[in-house]
Amino acid sequence: MKLVENKYYLKQIQIRYIVYAILALLLMLVELLFIDIIAIESVTPDLLLILCVWITLAEGQFVGLFFAFGIGLIFDVISGDVIGTNALAKLVASYVAGFFHKERNIKSNLNTLRFTLVVLVSAFIHNIIYFFFYLKPAETSFWQFFLQYGVSATLYTMLFSAIAILIKIPAKEIDID
């Protein structure tokens, strides 16, 4: 009976990971193809970061790190960005988001405004790291550029994360208790 339960549990995890991967690919396409539609004065939300934070809060810091690194790396490759910048920024953001992960409070972490706050903190750190690599120090002041684009991008990402909290997640915590 226990073995059957374990198999079922593993299958559930596999399905979730596949769903995350498909979602990541879809969001990458959205980021590359349609992000201009929702851009305000060239400021865009980072949908992939929202997914990374979501995965980290749902699955834990350890799993979140791998997903964040993988998503960031693939996005670097397909977006033509410097390879490793998105990977590093999303990795650190997920690491920070991981400290908010609580096995017993997954639902309240994901379905309440707490999620948007975690996204805010993670997006802030993500953008500091990303813009640090993105900018050539000789051309523009880092802080000036970060305040102009980084902060607005952080707030816009947080705003978009509010949509994510409306999604009803499967009640994973019943397995843990």
Add this chain to the structure above:
Amino acid sequence: MQDLIKTILRFKVLITFTALCVISLSLISLGEVSKISGFRAIVIASISNIQKFFSWVPNPVALRSENQALRDLNLQLSSEVIKMRAALIENNRLRSMLALKDTSSEKLIPAEVVNKTNVQMRSYVTINKGSRDGIREGMAVRTDAGLVGEVVATTNSYSLVETLNNRHVKVSAKIVRNQIDGILNWEGGNFLVLNNIPTSFEVYPNDMIVTSNYSVKFPHNIPIGRVAKVEKEYGSLFHKIYVEPYANFASLEQVFVIDYIVDEEIVELTKKIEETIKAKNRQRK
């Protein structure tokens, strides 16, 4: 051993995080990874194709800003058209009064730059049109922006153009605003220098410089550049005017050869007088 495994498991998150950070930083420091550049090119090309496929999706924000920009441009162009119509009428009237030849009707021969040569502060470009296409030595070469130089040699299919950024090239030029003539030459760097403009005439930055009516090399009124800065040299009666050329000599790709040769009689006469003066000088010495 078990303790070690336990420690690793205990700090697995931190160890993983550190390892992935190191990998990311290594990838960043590598920069362009040539091994995957082919794959990357394919991915980016595929994304571009998908983008093209979805290009019909309207972008309201972009459309709004594009509409605004087009409206502004339309307004600007309308007023430009009105100004130009007025200028054309005025121009025709003045031309008929002065019986001047309409220089704007000169034939332009389009050509492409196929080679650039820099030999000890002398700069030349080779264009893919030659004597077979009606190009002759002495013809002026320009871009849509402004004067580039002069054809100095031709073969059947190619011509060599001496650009303005050559030390020995001197162009008779004038300031459009006050019609004062001077001599333009290149003394190195990005700017041309307009000399022989007396300090009694005011010259301002952004004043437009064109070829002078006295030029024996170039047709008159070809735009050359704009005044970048004006220097007054101590004890000198003349300004030193730095001119930023309109034509970008570093990125010349397409040019036009002006099918116009200054009256050879004038050139001959000038040469004759110059030689006479030189001969007299030699006799004096």
